[in-house]
Amino acid sequence: MQEPDRAQAFTLEGFVAAAVVLASVLLALQTVVVPPDAGTANQDDSLRTQAEDILRTQASADGHDLTHTVRYWDPLRRTFDGAQDRTVGYGDQALPTALFDGAFERTFSARGLTYNVVLVYHQPGVAPRREEPMLYQGTPGPGAVTARHTVTLYDEMTLTSPGVGPRQLDQYDADPAVDTATFYPIPDVSDGPVYNVVEVRVTVW
Amino acid sequence: MVSSSSHDRGQIMLIGAVAIAFIFLGLAAVYTAQISARPATTGSVGDQGAEATELNREARRNVRAIAIRVNHERPYYTSRAALRDRIRAETNDYSGLMAETYAGGQGASVNVSAGGGTGVGTRTTLYNDSTMTDGGSADWTVVDDSDIGWFVLNFNVTEMDNGESFVVYVENGTGASATYTFTRSSAGRSVMTVNVSATTGALGVGGTCNPRGNRSLIDLTSGESFTSDCSVQPAIDDLDGPYTVEFRNGDNGVGKFSVVTDDDASEWGTFNGLGTCPSASAEPCTTYAAWDVAVTARYESGRISYNNTQNVTVYEGV
Numbered sequence: 412m413q414e415p416d417r418a419q420a421f422t423l424e425g426f427v428a429a430a431v432v433l434a435s436v437l438l439a440l441q442t443v444v445v446p447p448d449a450g451t452a453n454q455d456d457s458l459r460t461q462a463e464d465i466l467r468t469q470a471s472a473d474g475h476d477l478t479h480t481v482r483y484w485d486p487l488r489r490t491f492d493g494a495q496d497r498t499v500g501y502g503d504q505a506l507p508t509a510l511f512d513g514a515f516e517r518t519f520s521a522r523g524l525t526y527n528v529v530l531v532y533h534q535p536g537v538a539p540r541r542e543e544p545m546l547y548q549g550t551p552g553p554g555a556v557t558a559r560h561t562v563t564l565y566d567e568m569t570l571t572s573p574g575v576g577p578r579q580l581d582q583y584d585a586d587p588a589v590d591t592a593t594f595y596p597i598p599d600v601s602d603g604p605v606y607n608v609v610e611v612r613v614t615v616w
Numbered sequence: 617m618v619s620s621s622s623h624d625r626g627q628i629m630l631i632g633a634v635a636i637a638f639i640f641l642g643l644a645a646v647y648t649a650q651i652s653a654r655p656a657t658t659g660s661v662g663d664q665g666a667e668a669t670e671l672n673r674e675a676r677r678n679v680r681a682i683a684i685r686v687n688h689e690r691p692y693y694t695s696r697a698a699l700r701d702r703i704r705a706e707t708n709d710y711s712g713l714m715a716e717t718y719a720g721g722q723g724a725s726v727n728v729s730a731g732g733g734t735g736v737g738t739r740t741t742l743y744n745d746s747t748m749t750d751g752g753s754a755d756w757t758v759v760d761d762s763d764i765g766w767f768v769l770n771f772n773v774t775e776m777d778n779g780e781s782f783v784v785y786v787e788n789g790t791g792a793s794a795t796y797t798f799t800r801s802s803a804g805r806s807v808m809t810v811n812v813s814a815t816t817g818a819l820g821v822g823g824t825c826n827p828r829g830n831r832s833l834i835d836l837t838s839g840e841s842f843t844s845d846c847s848v849q850p851a852i853d854d855l856d857g858p859y860t861v862e863f864r865n866g867d868n869g870v871g872k873f874s875v876v877t878d879d880d881a882s883e884w885g886t887f888n889g890l891g892t893c894p895s896a897s898a899e900p901c902t903t904y905a906a907w908d909v910a911v912t913a914r915y916e917s918g919r920i921s922y923n924n925t926q927n928v929t930v931y932e933g934v
Contacts, residue, residue, distance in 0.1 A: 428633030435637030439644035459663070467670070531721070533713055540720060559721050560670070561714065563678045565685065577828075600713070603706040604685035605678075608713035610721055 462558035492572035555616035692893030737907030765931025782869030
């Protein structure tokens with residue numbers, strides 16, 4: 412009776428060994444790897460990337476590119492076309508579809524996020540750059556992220572708001588004291604064909 | 617009973633299995649730790665790399681835009697050096713504005729420059745209003761077997777005779793051609809009509825290109841008008857170059873024009889005898905135009921250093 416006993420013992424031990432190896436393999440496979448972008452810092456990176464993607468997509472769009480956005484100014488009302496005022500720009504309103512085609516609303520507002528869009532432009536001489544709010548919804552909260560894109564304006568470009576005439580940018584005046592309907596806040600800072608270089612700054616929180 | 621040696625063998629198998637299991641678990645732990653411990657700054661370097669790439673793209677786009685404006689802002693340039701110096705100076709102005717923008721926003725140091733390797737082509741132009749003739753000849757060759765980057769006609773419509781047509785004939789190396797006939801109409805609202813006939817298989821499409829004020833500007837490379845909504849097809853860009861362009865009945869066309877080709881200055885006058893600008897009389901002449909420009913974009917930050925020089929064809933994609 413020794414041979415059957417020995418075989419049974421080997422079989423049992425083999426089963427136990429196989430079970431141990433299988434269990435360890437399954438446990439290793441089940442090990443959860445926490446991806447790095449689950450952290451707060453990487454969530455911020457993700458928001459910034461989304462804002463940068465919107466700016467870059469708009470910058471390379473045919474027709475209504477990012478310079479079109481910067482020139483969407485109504486010289487009669489002295490605001491961006493349809494905006495509330497110069498302090499908050501479009502403020503709590505949504506941006507017109509002619510600007511970014513609702514991309515910021517779909518990407519951020521729909522998720523309960525808030526954002527500002529501000530234009531930062533050069534002044535003549537050595538004066539520091541100045542800001543013109545296009546859409547200002549308040550002071551950015553903690554954890555706010557900022558995306559930027561630069562656009563170059565040229566002297567012979569025209570404003571793009573509906574109904575504006577063929578007047579070239581270099582025929583507008585950046586002095587708000589000017590009486591006529593020729594006020595555009597971004598000045599001509601170069602003697603050559605370049606008019607100004609404007610940074611479109613988007614802050615999301 | 618099981619013998620002692622066989623029992624030992626079974627235990628060794630069990631112990632071996634447990635050891636292998638621990639090895640698996642250890643490897644899993646090491647792998648997990650390695651993935652979790654990736655440096656958190658990888659994204660920042662990636663962002664700056666994207667900014668450098670974006671600067672490169674903007675530099676290419678805007679130096680091209682500057683070169684086009686410099687080519688056409690003056691009636692003519694008296695030398696290659698004068699043209700190159702002007703492009704360099706305007707690019708430096710642009711670079712200064714970009715440097716201030718990046719320093720204030722991203723904290724990076726950037727520079728954009730147009731190098732000395734600017735390739736110079738030819739601008740054939742009539743820069744004062746006149747009939748579009750050459751030395752009294754109404755039929756003449758404007759471009760001979762060359763690539764065209766720019767071709768704009770600027771008609772003074774009120775100075776043109778009613779019903780008298782001015783014709784531009786364009787033929788490429790394969791024999792495909794397009795004929796554009798410009799006529800000031802005597803009645804109705806169609807002040808300037810353009811008829812197009814082509815041998816490219818597609819029917820030519822013309823239209824009414826009414827003037828703004830008394831000027832009608834038509835870009836034949838793109839087929840678009842700067843002064844109205846009209847367009848013509850095929851445009852020159854729709855035909856593959858190189859091209860030959862002839863003016864026919866040039867005495868019926870009044871205004872200005874400008875054509876930029878890749879011809880070197882050594883080829884001036886070999887096919888149409890045009891003189892160098894400034895022209896002694898109100899006649900077409902030839903001058904210099906930037907055809908391609910070497911653009912260098914440099915981006916420096918605490919993390920990355922990027923420097924790229926590229927040759928940009930000025931009128932490509934305009």
